[in-house]
Amino acid sequence: MFYAKKTLNHIDMDVLTSNLEEIEIQLLLEGIYQYYGFDFRNYARSSLKRRIRKILTAEDLEHISALQDRILHNPDCFKRFLLSVTVNVTSMFRDPSFFLAFRHKVVPLLRTYPYVRLWHAGCSEGQEVYSMAILLQEEGLYDRCRIYATDTNELVLKHAKKAIYPLELMQQYTQLYQQAGGKHSFSEYYTAAYGSAILRSSLKDNIIFSQHNLATDRSFNEFHVIVCRNVLIYFNPTLQKQVHQLFHDSLCMFGILALGKQESLRLSPFQTEYEPIAKSEKIYRRLS
Amino acid sequence: MKPQLIVMGASLGGLIALSQLLQRLGPAFNIPIAIVQHRHRDSKDSVIDFLQRSTSLKVKEVEDQDKITNGWVYLAPANYHLLVEPGYFALSVDEPVSFARPSIDVLFESAAEVYGPATIGIILTGANHDGATGAVALKARGGTVIVQDPATAESAVMPEAVLTRNAADWIMPVPQIAEWLNRFSV
Known part of the structure; x- marks a missing residue:
């Protein structure tokens, strides 16, 4: 959701940060798609965001743009990313x-x-x-x-x-x-x-x-x-x-x-x- | 601003508290409510039946992509996280958060991101800390956090965890929470 323009005057930092994160995620997914061919652009945003934040912590990075840099220049980092965003934990005879x-x-x-x-x-x-x-x-x-x-x-x-x-x-x-x-x-x-x-x-x-x-x-x-x-x-x-x-x-x-x-x-x-x-x-x- | 979504988290003793809250909401209450009640992964439809008996609002267990609609009470399904997208719900089977799936933190954080200040978060009775981090996130995005008065909660741990993090706007017993919510629904 974008409401940055409306709130710029109020300098609502949380809302701004949230928008920035959204932009960073879009850029990251676009970069991954163009470079590696994996398309996560239409993944459900709420759960994908959680997973990306977890990767940030695991990679000890603060911003998603830094993660983008590492993923695009380091295929091993992309492999780790791929594992974290695609593995679904399940069990035998689930349900x-x-x-x-x-x-x-x-x-x-x-x-x-x-x-x-x-x-x-x-x-x-x-x-x-x-x-x-x-x-x-x-x-x-x-x-x-x-x-x-x-x-x-x-x-x-x-x-x-x-x-x-x-x-x-x-x-x-x-x-x-x-x-x-x-x-x-x-x-x-x-x-x-x-x-x-x-x-x-x-x-x-x-x-x-x-x-x-x-x-x-x-x-x-x-x-x-x-x-x-x-x-x-x-x-x-x-x-x-x-x-x-x-x-x-x-x-x-x-x-x-x-x-x-x-x-x-x-x-x-x-x-x-x-x-x-x-x-x-x-x-x-x-x-x- | 009229709230667009109410998110609630409850654990030990939660079913009673939830039914007491729901039964006091007006029959025309028109803000959608999403609930995470911790429960065993095999628990069946009996929770829905129990809550439905306390309210004339329609109660349902969330299916992926359910639209967020006025007049409905949505319950997170057992063994799934409940997440909010703009206008609809999503689910995930990601690992437990704060030892729980569904996790209150997950619901609150995703609601905060999508509905921000138009979100009301309510933490009821419970014997763990799930929901505290979510309440902090919700408050940071301008949402309103209400905590059940620990003195009136079957288990005070969960409400107190939110208070410890300074994330509560209001502390009230359950009947008063319902009264407070009814004001928005006119």
Whole structure:
């Protein structure tokens, strides 16, 4: 919001600082886009600002313009920036009720296909992708599935490919796995070693990890299922609309779109072309 | 200046305080209210039902991109931060702030940035310090901060944390806060 002109006479320093920060952020994002090609200009400003301020503290800098200087002249600093603004902390079976609904409502539909392509957009460090792989394995579907797991950040993907997570999280994951309707003992899915939990390697068999940027890249295949949970909340309305277009372009007829619990199709230009199949879990099916 | 947004933060004992406050607001109260009430990440719709019983305003859990509309009371969903954008709400699943998600600091700071002096922030009962930093930020941007009188709070820690930071404009018991707010809604 700009109200500098009106308040200049009052020398309202807080308002002025706030505007200056806004200008600095715009310049920073523009510079990053032009130089590195990553487009954060349409990220939701409120949460992006918080993350940028955190980076400022971590880099021990006072002003965003100083951060801009460092990011543009030091690719390592940009890598750190990229990590800080794109990593979304999640867990295996986050929102277990979603996975439960997926098991009951989506799996029966998927059984009717000889071959299923899933796209997990914004997979971060892979926890939810592997959760899906476990679910599909337990339902006897995994062999005919291929999961394309994408993220904008290659470092995060490297981590995801390893399928190694801190051992101390397993207790929590076990609980969530059970709430999600897990059919076995969760400990069957990992081996503990040196304080880490290494996920069963067969889970990786049908997952393809690759870099894809929702803000700048296009559709790359046609899918039966697209899962994109708690990613759109980081985008502003313009970018959300654009990504909904991309999903629509990438989803086959009767394909499934799964969003985060507090997300909706409201900004999708194709809202009327979907029907909810698990409304409170935000699982939709494309009708036309 | 007529306030455009009221943000409230509450923790331990907050549900009772919130319902007491909401039930005293006039039926035509026309400033949108956004609430962070600390709660367990698995808590369900019962919080909404409970608050809805105390008011004729419409109470809802925020979905991403909800428009900020008069006559509504918005509650931060469990396990998400609630943030303010110009005219609408945004959410994030970023790590907890002040040990909390949703965090009162996050709501207050983002409201302060977008609505500045047109924001009223209210800190109610609670047993932690979330909200103090947010109240400081809100005051710095010209907003008004009201703190529940610690003597009347089930837990005085959270209101007192704001007072310690010198970030309060008013200290009042809950019924008086409601009365004070009603003046703006005519």
